[in-house]
Amino acid sequence: MPAVSMTVNGKAVRAEVDSRTLLVQFLRETLRLTGTHVGCDTSQCGACVVHVDGVAVKSCAMLAVQAEGAEVLTIEGVATGEALHPMQEAFRQNHGLQCGYCTPGMIMTALDIVRRKGHELDDQTIREELEGNLCRCTGYHNIVKSIAAGARAMASGDPALKAAE
Amino acid sequence: MSVTGIGAPVRRKEDFRFITGAGRYTADIGLPGQVHLHFLRSTHAHARITRIQAGHASRMPGVLAILTGADIAADKLGPLVCGWMIHSTDGSPMKMAPHPTLPIDTVRYVGEPVVAVIAERPDQARDAAEAVVIDYEELPAVVDPATAQRDGAPQIHEIAPRNAIFHWQLGDAAAVDAAFKQAASVTSLDIVNNRLVPNAIEPRAAIAEYDPGTESYTLWNTSQNPHVARLVLSAFVGVAPEHRLRVVAPDVGGGFGSKIFIYAEEVVTLVAARRVHRPVRWIADRSEAFVADAHGRDHVTKAEMALDRDGKILGLRVKTIANLGAYMSTFSSSIPTYLYATLLSGQYAIPAIHCAVDAVYTNTVPVDAYRGAGRPEATYVVERLMEVSARRLGIDPAELRRRNFITSFPHQTPVIMSYDCGNYAASLDKALALADYAGFGARKRESEARGKLRGIGLSAYIEACGIAPSQAVGSLGAGVGLWESAEVRVNPTGSVEVLTGSHSHGQGHETTFAQLVSGRLGIPIESISIVHGDTDKVQFGMGTYGSRSGAVGMSAIVKALDKVEAKAKKVAAHLLEAAETDIVFENGKFTVAGTDKSATFGEVALNAYLAHKFVGADLEPGLKEGAFYDPVNFTFPAGCHVCEVEIDPETGRVTVARFTAVDDFGVVINPMIVEGQVHGGIAQGIGQALMEQVVYDEGGQLVTGSYNDYVMPRAADFPLLAVDTTVTPCPGNPLGIKGCGEAGAIAAPAAVMNAVTDALGTEDVPMPANQLTVWTVLQRAARQQAAE
């Protein structure tokens, strides 16, 4: 079995894996980081979105061995210690989640949207950027609000104040 | 009202774990030594199994066991059952065909599990499943419910000639006939309510563990009602005695009905755990979920409404064929009957209603409750008829509704229900104002100037939630009671655990239930834990579906809190050396009336356990009370939704331009959470109206078997939703709650389709009105125009 080494949430990890192990399986089963979810098998739902070398990818559509040497960030690595990331706080403040299953992927995608599109996000931009993330609970309404608020909060660096609308 | 009590938009207590990735869903549970189960499923819609060869597969790497229907039969496990008895008009019981956990001789739908392979690793189980050879002898299949009823249609079960499960009716046919004779006009519609896949984003999963020492089982699974699952698995299927089976539903990623039912997969996983003496895990792939989870809706209906000269409804006649799929799922029979026909009066005073329902078997995935369950289908019938009638009579659709509204309560409909309260004009008026109904004409002209078609549609829906009382539903055929339980445990430190039989899978009970307790006991919300979803912790409960958790589940908590308060007052009386009748409890403080002597809730809790101030013969130590609450009636949430669509006539693409919802849910515990429920319901309703549909080909193959063909609504499919409420408190329960979980899914399809048909100028538009459908309708109209 090939060996793979990568950095996950700032921590170096190394393991031997079956070639056919997907990155999401490696994260969930080998590293027991179960915050990254699997909601489909056609890489459409986005519950498995993580960041690889700084960009959002679907960890169900990447082999673990392809992440050799990569920096991987999962939902477990987003908060700093006890302090929630402003985007996480925005989801809480704006009721951007219900069952919570799609939420890790939504938050990882949201951070990627901010990276690419900045802190002032209009409703339509966010909706189009969520092309690859499905939610069955919220009707997306409060997810869109959460992402807009979280993006603004990230600019100001004040999660508690800015995430609340 | 305290800031965390009833009515406050408290941020959810459960969110922290979900936004940090610390939620614990079934698939997240990793047990030492766990192995994996994969189902080999039928590739045929209808076939005889002539032989199963698993010898080679069983010797493949990692394989621990291979189970077939014969193994399940050898264990003498009972069939899966439908728990609601419906009798046909002639008095005969519904034709419930045997539903084996795994079939022995015949498969009846594509995706039916046939063989289970258990192996060390998931890929090994899958590899071995591919090596199992099943020989089939194909049989003719039928997927269309109307076709299934005809003479000569393939017969799916011996017990059910012409695939008929029941012929059921409700209402007074003679009175309806008389009403139609007097009618000035009759509106007729042929309606298909499209079949849907619930598609909770978490696929179903199960992990079973068997402890040979105690001969007991634990099942972690994605359930909306773990206690009912345990009851059925023990009493009907016979996997294990109830007291030696623990069912845990941990964090569950959405349900929408699909996780109510007792399915084959959980049974087989339990059996496998005993056979291999290892924890066994099954996790559905999404594509597997398309055939493993019960589908929703699937009605074919002919509906007629008789009106007098003034647009007053005289009568309603409805005939529906309900497709229940290849087997009767857990509650399937109740959906097209008591959750459907009983709501056909809508918000209107209709003197005579008759509904006949034929339920049929087809070679398709079983159909059962999906968000709204029967009530969306009823609303779609009534609200399409209202809109079409208004257009035919040249009366404004809002006005026609207003003329027919029920205005005095209680109101007995001709179809069982007794509406307890409501103010339908209030929600209509508020919705019209919020939607700027008056400004529609200008917006339509603006759309037309851009070459687009625009339409508006209303849906003034009613639903019945908190299915109840148990005695009444029992008389209608329910196999279970529909009460709820609660236990309030006050700890010596004054913190509180509430054990509830409700189950939260997105609804936020850990917050709303805590709000109730916080307001009542005057303690911080942080000092309260809501415990649910574990049969070892909560003694019994009925679970969460049918928007019942507020109206029924919270009422049980109120009842338990009443008992806690009464007991605490006794303790306080001893502590404060006063008469029990002089103790007043307010804002978390026990006071002796007319004095400044008081004790905090925490002090009383501690003293209840110290038991130093009273004698055990007078008062039992401790502070823990339980209650069962059985409602006195259904609740009747109602409201008005308004949809505006814009259509690109070149492509047929429909865009929802505006959507407004005004709902009367009675007293609202947490407006933030209620709005969220409405948003989600509307999205599913719009999904049904414009996007989602299950398609089978004639041979019974599922064409829409993955997200590549089944259209899931996405963020860009919706506008900002305008959501508001009106309040008439429900008189039937202590909190005045009606329920909010399904309203959007119930109201939205009719509102959207009324808007689409308004834009297109024709009523003959099937759901979903997707781009191909709308383009086809426009082409037809163009051809007709050319011919004229």
Add this chain to the structure above:
Amino acid sequence: MYEFTYHRASGLRQATNLLGKHEEAKLIAGGQSLLPMMKFRLASPSDLVDLNKIEGLNGIELTSRALVIGALARHAEVHVSPEVQQGIPALAALAGLIGDPAVRHRGTLGGSLANNDPTADYPAAALALGATIVTTKRKIPADEFFAGLFETVLEADEIITKVSFPLPKKAAYQKFRNPASRYAIVGVFVAKRPSEVRVAVTGAGASGAFRVPEFEAALQKRFSPKALDGLSVPAEGLASDIHASAEYRAHLVGVMARRAVAAANG
């Protein structure tokens, strides 16, 4: 997924050798089409040769006559590349319509062309722009590259290294999505080149992307949506499924072509 052997190629020569050595080997770049196929067990390569660590395959270069994009350039890179946005803005826009943002971070130009999915976007652009596909063995004009459903003229051990897109005078792409899969039900790329007008259609063809000579001839005379009035493609031979009948697709080809011309004219 079935078992396979994974190879991380460090150079094109090594990758070529691996392909030659293992008959059932397949290249993997972004993997956004291949891995889902493998998950469904619809593809079963014995070996996967991963191109991602090979250097020099993801450059984007704009010359006075052409835009040259490396085979490993991700859709997201093409979408935001200043060179692409300056040279062929329609191509940058097209790249931003493929899949979703996360898919665009992995999926590559070379992978998309080599896969030749009949509903993919890049084949329409390659045909309409008259691109040249450069491989480890030769240069192949787009007109000769595609060979039917999921088929190209690439040999078993041939690897795309870059694609050269001659700069058009005007171009635009209009995509009408399948509401479920999000691939094109119909996508039309229109390019007004110095020498000719090309109209290429993806999504609609039962055997892959194709050009529409009648539309091209009409637009050659007058590059305006009106030039297409009265013209249509026959429904016969077009793809048909639950999302779009052949007639609907034929109709949409006209609608999207007119919209593309209008967009190209700005």
